Amino acid sequence: MRFLLDFFSAIQLDLSCLENFLSRHFGSGKFRVISDFFDFIISGEAPDMDTIYIGVDIEEQEFKYCYRVFSYCKDETTLIQQIALLKLLAKENNIRLLATDDEVFSCSWVLIEPDGQTSTVAVPAAANLTITGFYNFPFGAFVTQKRLSTMDIQKLKVLMTPIYPEIDIWLGAEGIKISEFDNFKLEDSRLKAFDFHGVITPIGKNPWYNKVEKSRLFTMVMKEFQVYLQQEICIFPSIFRELKSIRGGTDSEEHCILLNKGIEDKIIYKKARMSW
Known part of the structure; x- marks a missing residue:
């Protein structure tokens, strides 16, 4: 069927x-x-x-x-x-x-x-x-090496406006643990300095985008934001977590994307186990 x-x-x-x-x-x-x-x-x-x-x-x-x-x-x-x-x-x-x-x-x-x-x-x-x-799912998450200023946040909202006119930007405290990423980065020299987490969530009535399109749009905006900040940004688009079929069930693989000067570097920080 x-x-x-x-x-x-x-x-x-x-x-x-x-x-x-x-x-x-x-x-x-x-x-x-x-x-x-x-x-x-x-x-x-x-x-x-x-x-x-x-x-x-x-x-x-x-x-x-x-x-x-x-x-x-x-x-x-x-x-x-x-x-x-x-x-x-x-x-x-x-x-x-x-x-x-x-x-x-x-x-x-x-x-x-x-x-x-x-x-x-x-x-x-x-x-x-x-x-x-x-109802709005988070559009995407990100991690920076420095705390965003009020001006930085306003710039990010302006960049988001063509896609989502109104958004909420949650900013976590330095060193907050929100995923396996925070443990992985201690062993990866590229990610050690990324301590400041953020999550972007649309507000109100918004057009529907599938997860792949949301990821594309989020990456596009965050690449512009990276150029503005002049510092690397590590991002988590909506498809950062992928379910894998394994022996005995399923497990997830998770990745982030390191943005710097137009270059996207995909980093898998959580691999799916081979079996349960």
């Missing part, structure tokens, strides 16, 4: 309109609506390879209509592809849609407005999809 779309709506979609949309974007004219997705999965029924299945479940919540569109022969779509398609679907039907985020925190979701705009929102739990407000 390969998922093509997976989303929620507060208003029931006209199935003929949904089928027409799917036909245009996935090149199929054969559909089957499933009233209970999980019952169908456990039934063991032999799949029709030429059919696009539309699972429709109804829950008692704000975004009560759950749509799972899947096929057994087409290529599974990425989250980026799904969000792009859902923006078009929202515009065509003048409705709000809700989709999962690529962050691990299950309370963060992507809201797609009728005009196609996206934002990240918080819901209390997957079993109760009611929006409680906007």
